[in-house]
Amino acid sequence: MHQLNKEVYLTADVSQGDKLTYGWMHSLEHIPWTEDYYIQENNHLLLSRITIVGFGAGIPHNKGKVTRIEDGTIVIEQIDEDFEKIDWIHSQTAMEYIKLNDQTIVKGPNLPHHEPLKLKIEKRFKVCRRSR
Secondary structure (H helix, E strand, O other): OEOOOOOOOOOOOOOOOOEEEEEEEOOOOOOEEEEEEEEOOOOOEEEEEEEEOOOOOOOOOOOOOEEEEEOOEEEEEEEEEEEOEEEEEOOOOOEEEEEEOOEEEEEHHHOOOOOEEEEEOOOOOOOOOOOO
16 A cells, blocks of 8 residues: 555555565665564454575674574574554655565565555454345
């Protein structure tokens, strides 16, 4: 959703426990970076894991309790940082994708460039006609 004009670019059905992954290409260092969030019962997002191949400007280096290296990738886990929503200024070149349970739901170039965007989990109710 656009932060200012509220235009919605994507909706998807999600459930508690679903994993949401942001895939980025760092704008200065040009290294891949992912962030894994899990959808909580209160519709917040819990940042659980970050993977990066190096450190640079803006890349968190002091989060989480477990940090290890797997095949040259730094894995930071047990971050457990709660977000009610995620706000960002979108870059079609920096964001590669957003995945839901490891399935790409939107690619960075498909969202408006240099615009303030927001991702928020909202509960929806369905009203169905009762059969007689």
